[in-house]
Amino acid sequence: MKNKILWILMSLILSTGIASADNFVNLTPRPRAMTVLPGEVVLPQDFVVGYSSSLSAEMVAEVQRFVLDFNAATGYNAVAQADAEAPLFDVALYSGTMNEGAYNLMVNEGKVTVRAKSVLGFYYAFQSVKKILPANVMAGKQDAAVTKYALPCVTIQDEPRFAYRGFMLDVSRHFFTVEEVKRMLDVMSYYKMNRFHWHLTDDQGWRVEIKQYPKLTTIGATASNSYVTDLEYGPYWTNQVYGPYFYTQEQIKDVVAYAKERHIEVIPEVDMPGHFVAAMAAYPEYCCHPESAPSVWTSGGISSDVLNVANPAAVQFAKNILSELIPLFPYDYFHIGGDECPTSQWESNAECQARYQELGLTNYRQLQSHFIKEMAEFLKENGKKTIVWNEAITAGNADTQLIKETGATVFCWQPAAAGARKAAELGLDNVFTPWGPYYINRKQSNDAAEATLPGNGTDNVANTYAQEAVPTDITAAQAAHYTGVQGTFWTEHVADRNLMEYLALPRLMAIAEAGWTPKARKDFADFQKRITADTLLLNYGGYNYGRHYILTGEESGGETGQVMPKVSTAESKTWYRLITRATGERAGKCIELLREGSPLISEYSGKNAAANRLWTNAQAAEGDAAYDYQFWGLEEDAAHPGHYALVCKAVPAGSVNPNATAQNNTGRWNYDVAAKNYNFVLADHTSGYGRLDNGNYYYSIRCDQTENLWMNASLGGQGYAVNLYGDPADGNGGLWEFAMLQAADGAADAKAKLNAIKAHLANAKTYATAEAKAPGLYGATEKQELEDLIKNVDPEALTAAELETFVQQLDAKYAAFLTSFGYLEKGKAYRFANAVEAFAGTAIVDDGESTMLRHAGETWQSDAWLVTKSTVAKDGTQSVQLKNAATGRFISTNASKSGSVAYPVYMGTTAGDVTLTFDPANGDYTLALTARNFFPVAATSGTLPGIISSGSTIDDSRNAIRPQGAAWNVEQVYTVAYVCKDTEGNIIGTYVQSAPAGKTYTCAAPEIKNHSVKTYELTGTAAAPEFENLAENKTVNVTYQRSAYSISLVSRDQYGAIIDESETSSPVGESFSIAYPELPYYAYESSDYTGEETIVPTEDMTINAVYTTNAVNGVKRLGKEVTVVEAGKSYVIYDDCTSEAARKGYRMANAKTGAVVKGNNIEDTTPYYTWTLEASGTKFKVLNNGAGKYVPSLKNSTAAFLSDTGDNFAFTRNADGTWKIKGSNNVCWDGLAAGALVGWNDPGHPYRIYEYYAQPYFSVTVNAVDEKTSAALATTAEWVKAGEAYTLVAPTIEGYYLKSTEGEEGLSAVGDNTVVTLTYAANDTGIEKIESGNADAPAAIYDLSGRRLGGISRSGIYIVNGRKVLVK
DSSP: OHHHHHHHHHHHHHTTOOOOSSSOOOOSSOOSEEEEEEEEEEOOSSOEEEEOTTSOHHHHHHHHHHHHHHHHHHOOOOEEEETOSSOSEEEEEOSSOOOTTOEEEEEETTEEEEEESSHHHHHHHHHHHHHHSOHHHHHTOOOTTOOOOEEEEEEEEEOOSOSEEEEEEEOSSSOOOHHHHHHHHHHHHHTTOOEEEEEOEETTEEOBOOTTOGGGGTTTTOBSOOEEEETTTEEEEOOSOBOOOOBOHHHHHHHHHHHHHTTOEEEEEEEESSSOHHHHHHOGGGBSOGGGOOOOOSSOSOOSOOBOTTOHHHHHHHHHHHHHHGGGOOSSEEEEEOOSOOOHHHHTOHHHHHHHHHHTOSSTHHHHHHHHHHHHHHHHHTTOEEEEETHHHHSTTOOHHHHHHHTOEEEEOTTHHHHHHHHHHTTOOEEEOOTTTTBTTSOSSOOGGGTTSSSOSOOOHHHHHHOOSSOSSSOHHHHTTEEEEEEEEOOSSOOSHHHHHHHHTTHHHHHHHHHHSOGGGOOHHHHHHHHHHTHHHHHHTTOOOOOTTOOOGGGOOTTTTOOOOOOOOSSOOOOEEEEEOOOGGGTTOEEEEOOTTOHHHHHTGGGTOOTTBEEEEOOOOTTSTTTGGGOEEEEEOTTSTTOEEEEETTBTTOEEOSSOSOSSTTOOOBEETTOOOOOEEESOSTTSEEEOTTSOEEEOEEETTSSSOEEEEOOGGGTTBEEEESOTTSTTTTOEEEEEOOOOTTHHHHHHHHHHHHHHHHTOEEESSGGGOOTTEEEHHHHHHHHHHHTTOOGGGSOHHHHHHHHHHHHHHHHHHHHTOOOOOTTOEEEEEEOSGGGTTOEEEOOSSOSBOEEEOSSSSOOOEEEEEEEEOTTSOEEEEEEETTTOOEEEEEOOOOGGGOEEEEEESSOOOEEEEEETTTTEEEEEETTEEEEEOOTTOSSSTTBEEESOSSOTTSOOOGGGTOOEEEEEEEEEEEEEEOTTSOEEEEEEEEEETTSOEEOOOOOOTTEEEEEETTTSSSSOOEESSOOSOEEEEEEEEEOEEEEEEEEEETTSOEEEEEEEEEETTOOEEOOOOOOTTOEEEEESOOSOSEEOOSSOEEEEEEEEOSSEEEEEEEEEEOSSOOTTOEEEEEEOOSSOGGGOEEEEEOTTTOBEEEESOOTTBOGGGOEEEEEETTEEEEEETTTTEEOOOOOBTOOOBOBSSOOOEEEEEOTTSOEEEEETTSOEEOOOTTSOOOEESTTOOOEEEEEEEEEEEEEEEEEEEETTTOOEEEEEEEEEETTOOOOEEEOOOTTEEEEEEESOGGGGSOOSOEEEEEEEEEOOSOOOOOOTTOTTOSSOEEOTTSOEESOBOSOEEEEETTEEEEEO
16 A cells, blocks of 8 residues: 555656756656656665565566676676565566556665566666666676766656657668677667567668578679778778678577567568569569569669569569568568569569459559558468558559558658558558658768768758657547657668667667657757767767767766866866855955965965965966966876866876865865875765856865865965865855866967877887888887977967977977888889788789789789889878889779779889878878779679779779778888799799898798699708898799699580589509599580590699580589680670670570570579570671570661571680670670670670580470360470479460370479470360369369369469469
């Protein structure tokens, strides 16, 4: 009864929702109602959290979890105990009515009382307790500096405003690891958010394992490039393969379990039928035009490639995916996307056209509505409810009645308000996540770091906080459908957690408050204070966050709500006059440290005045002897925040002694000239804090060695000494105004210069002697002299005269420091190694063959560069000309721009001027030609892999930046040439290695296949020689002994495609047996080896075997680029257009139209990607293996379609290794960005031609015939990968029903070309099916319910002779 009365009184107190304005409690989201009471409850080292035995096991688990979390963060020994006597925490069921998630909390009179009705309510109650304790508790981090754990006295009645309080993270466009996802789940839990919307798939990547479809996480999870924004340096293309990145199903379960512990439900999203490119890149048969499969996107936007919703197999593909995912997410909802779905592909697809007619539609948008309805019904059958984006009801011509029937929840983003209103009018729940303020991946400011991010900079935390989900002009019934809010984060531009967290926080906290706190209780000014205080919590977790609305200095007040003075540090001093607020004879007096000779000492000798003692005095003018003795700084104790040393400007090495001469008003304060005493606290008296009209703040000052006595300005009876007094507000003598010392003119500029120099010095490496001078190093003497000058100097603390002298000295010392820098020297050789972690180990090289400058990480490379010319500019940059020490070629010029690869750097016989700019912050260089910085193009790049390029990958207003590799370490080197010979003196090869100058170099001869080192000439043994203090180029002669021979066996089919490769090492003197492997689908025919089967090899051998097959080749993977083309051989042909990356691609044929187009992926592709050259005089006809037709005579800018005859083409190799392909009419092969092969004037596009590893395919031909006449009714033919199952697809033919099948026996694993005959009978009687038991049925035909049929006349899936048959 007592508790019930207590909570009734509390309800009356809190019903207004008004909290005390005088006391700050840091609790976000703001509770529904809270009153702050005087005092606090300090938690002891040992205490009991008592709970009622009537709590459920799940509720008790929340109590125990709180205790475990608290103890882990504090090192305390709290215990949870049922029905404990007089516990500190009293946890029990609330006896009244409460909503889900509601709780009551009272902290008062030395006790903490928690009441709730649900597990969720208890969880949120304890989250609030953790949140109002020191921040390390919520963060789960022990902090030795936190010595007291106290709860402010409060009474809280709380419950969530909305049931859905969510955060969406897009992991498709860029992937985030499990640990990075968990970090965001932690933040959500801090702020009582309860739904994690996981956007797992999109055009840019498939990120979840589907075991039935493994290519989703190989092809679908891999993009050819990636656009990244670095928060410090800006945007760039990585020019690297991105992926494959995905979550295994076990990782999904791990995240779901982690979220569940925090009472967060995970809602997966598989976006369909639009934004489905990644899936269709892996399985192109499910798109509208499988013959020209899309590739995984590398940038944002809306693709017109969408799922073929009229293809039953494609719809089943989508359902199968959901079937595999549904068990991983044990909650009610599944998001199927439905946004941004163009209809153009449906409009041009025959199946979609037929479906459109069949359904009697009036617009192709309605195909999407029917698809959503079908998927929603499937989800319902599997125990799930559907979520869609608002386009499902707001897109023009959508069938809203169908969507209404699904009961789907609508996520409203654009138009958010109109979409939410329309959903409510349809009786559908909605979640409000407006594009702009709730799209928290958009820029939150116009800072330079955010310049390239989406948005206009107005989507800041203030505008996010101001959003309101529920309009005021709707009915109560409609308002009930407004179920929540969500912060949405898309990642087109965001690839790392540093930027993701920076953009999401603190805006996600604002959305959390919108989801929890009643509209009337929201207060942005108060929220600003709370997010400022929460920077401590975020800092504990190492989170990045936007600081634009974080309060600082006078705006802040931290966790106490008070604005504290600025503290002094070794680098930055802030000085204050401490002026008493007393009036009358004490008015205007300030604290002064008495110096030797001060006239106050003799004047007040009878009042115990003495040197190094605190007194009050009238304020001195600048230049007076007492001036510096009247200014004080606060230096804070890092281990005990809020405890300060009081430091006098005139004696900065010391501070006020904490032990007064007496503990009464006769006591005096002395000064220790060489000790820091962190014993003083500010504003701990109830009247000891406030703001004055002039903007300054006043504080009480107390030493922690005294109780209830404050530092005070005494009256004349005490000689105006600084003494001790029990009430600082009595006469205001103990209230001290902190008046900051204003800096001299020019101090701010001097401080900025000083800070820049300090940053330069922080990473500056030095040389001790002139002989040790090297690139990137400064003189040790010059650096030390500069450091000595600036040590502990704060320009803002200097007088005008002092500042002028200091700046003159600073400029002179800094100039000497810069002059000592080590530049590259003419005639010496240097190695340029990349300084960025992603390219660690790679250096700039010249391979002697390529027209372009390259990079490589291998040891044996031509990576030493001679400086042939050098000039140093006034700004410190150096211009050099660089010649490769091995090849003699120069770094010459920039090539024309090549898409995202920017401007490749060319080698040549004439030298270009390479500019080196030293970066003192990182201790490395940028290298540039024509002001374009060098960067390495990754070896995995689809364009010009392994080269050095230059300039921005984005646009010419930018330059290459550090994260993409535009940073280089420079080291002087000498070359060591290894001349490697066999035991007979024959040269095997010469290998050159760079070695650092001036260091000891131990020789390590290169590893040569099938050889071992016998002797070094310099030692006469296998022991490696050493060169101490390397100071010249060296030549090392090494003799090797043969240890084995390599026997390589290459198996090809009759068209030259590689089937199998193997290599065996045969030890010298041992016999080797030659055997040809048995290869499935192939028969051995011949080889180019004619000797004995067993031999003793005396040299390396390559044996080429030829196999025959009746299969047709697709491509397993790409082989080597060819230098000669031959008649009768099969190849892959690649358009290597240099002017536009979008035109590049592998030539293929459209299976339906015969158009010659391009594909972007080559691995695991069909016979439509392979081409056989047939001799035609000195030229070739080009046969597409999949279509069995030829490339025709080409016309300029006109798309080519295969023909039965084809033109004759000349293949001519270009100087760079590419090929020109010219027809008999002198028109050359070219190509459009859209994919079509077209003709153009000589030379057209450059092409590359590759051999390939064969993937055999067999044809499956299905003939539908009339039972009586054997006339052909329909014929289809498809290529099927050898060994794979083929699902027999039977057409529905008007007036006929399927009666029997023949020849389908091998379809479970296709191993040969197969013909299947489907026999149809005329449907004269109109009977559609015959129930089981009909003994006359000619074939065993069943529907999926197990009923036997006499025939099939409707579309669907059936079992015919024990096999599934899809009837379309």
